[in-house]
Amino acid sequence: MASHATIRLLIVDDHPLFRQGVRWALANTQDITIVGEAANGREALDWLARARPAQEPNVLLVDLNLPGISGLDLTQQVRRRYPRLGVVVLSMHESDEQAFNALRAGAAAYRSKDVKPEALIEILRRVARGEYVINDVVLEEPRVASRLLSQFRTLPQATSSTPEIGEFPIFTPLSDREIEVLERIAAGGSNREIADALKISTQTVKNHISSILRKLSLNDRTQAVIFALRRGWIETPTAIRQEHDETEE
DSSP, X not given: OOOOOOEEEEEXXXXXXXXXXXXXXXXXXXXXXXXXXXXXXXXXXXXXXXXXXXXXXXXXXXXXXXSSSOHHHHHHHHHHHOTTOEEEEEESSOOHHHHHHHHHHTOSEEEETTOOHHHHHHHHHHHHTTXXXXXXXXXXXXXXXXXXXXXXXXXXXXXXXXXXXXXXXXXXXSOHHHHHHHHHHHTTOOHHHHHHHHTOOHHHHHHHHHHHHHHHTOSSHHHHHHXXXXXXXXXXXXHHHHHHHHHHO
C-alpha cells in the first residue's frame, strides 16, 4: 500500500456508540490518528480553540444532525476560522440537496452514515489531500462536477458579514475584490494589467494578493489560483478570458 501523510481526525457526533464505531473502524489504519471527540458543535469549537499544535486536526468528521449548532452551521464556522481544515459531513440518509448545502457550507465531503469503513478511510485520505468527495463523485479541477459548479456560479459570493443561522453562502474567506484579482491572475494578468482592468493601483493589487495568500495560508499566487479553482470560487482561465474578450467587444 502506498504511504500516506498522517491524518489527524476529530470526530463530532452526539452518539457515543457511533464515535466508538468510528474508532473501531479506523483502529488498524496507520495513517489516521483520532486526536479527539466532541458530542456537539460547541464542544468541537472549544476543542479546536484549545488544541495544542501536535493535536490540531486536519480533518473533521461531522454529523449533519447535531444538537444545538447544526452540522452545517458548525462546518461553516470551522471553515471560516480554520480554512485549511477539511470537513467530512455524514448524514443518516443521502440527499442531493443536503450534499449541495454541505458544499455551500464549506464541507469537502458528504456521505451517508452507512458508508463502509474502507470507503470512509479513502474519503478521509482524499479530503486530507485537498479533494472534494460528494457521494461517489470526486471533484477535482479541471473535471469539477458541472451541475454543482454551475449552481455555485449563480449564487452571490460570500461576504465578510456573518450570515443568519440556516443560511449557507458558498464558503470563501476572500472578499469580492480578492476573487476578482484571483480571476485576473488565473487569466494570466500581470499586476499592472490587473490594476488597469480594475482601476486600482499596482500597490493595491499587491496588497490584495498578500491578503489572499495570508487567508489561504499559501506561498504564491499560482497555488492560490489552483486552490480557488478546485473549490469553484473562480472560473477556469479559458472561461475568464472568453468573458473578458466579450466585454472588450
